[in-house]
Amino acid sequence: MSGVKQRLQPAVVFAIALPLLLAVVVAGIAITARVRGDDAVAPPVAETGPLALAPVDAPDAGSGSCTTLLDALPATLDGGRATRPLAAPAPPASRAWAAVPRPVVLRCGLPRPAELTPTSALLAVNGVSWLRLDDGVPDPVVITYVAVDRPVYVVLTVPVDAGSAPLQQISDVVRDKLPTTAVAVR
Incomplete structure (x- = not known):
């Protein structure tokens, strides 16, 4: 039984360490992007297709x-x-x-x-x-x-x-x- 415990310990350590390492890498990328001014979100772009306007009373529109x-x-x-x-x-x-x-x-x-x-x-x-x-x-x-x-x-x-x-x-x-x-x- 002690042999099984020794074989599981490196697997458990790896299972815990991998997500922590991944979190540190992602945080580092985010911090670097913020410091450099790179925002992952692109600025909004104006729509250019046809715009539907609701009809309104415009008695002098044909003037x-x-x-x-x-x-x-x-x-x-x-x-x-x-x-x-x-x-x-x-x-x-x-x-x-x-x-x-x-x-x-x-x-x-x-x-x-x-x-x-x-x-x-x-x-x-x-x-x-x-x-x-x-x-x-x-x-x-x-x-x-x-x-x-x-x-x-x-x-x-x-x-x-x-x-x-x-x-x-x-x-x-x-x-x-x-x-x-x-x-x-x-």
């Missing part, structure tokens, strides 16, 4: 103002955000650009937002007055801006991670293509 604006919009927004095709049936007077984690979406010709009141705080960006609306959660995922001082309401929805570049670039186009009007709060 000349919306046509003029859409014709002047850039194919690519700052940061390399390329135009993203819209899935059929695409809502009228809409445009999208690929972005992470969500696309940048512009709609033109929507009705006056109910949130626009005489005491609404407006954000002036490159000569355009915008009403800022977030998605209502403590840490917003997207922010929606409504241009309220033009002949049509222009709505731009931007992922929070996109920063201010899309709003600034779109503001330039809105300023250059649509005349300024008085803000209609009621």
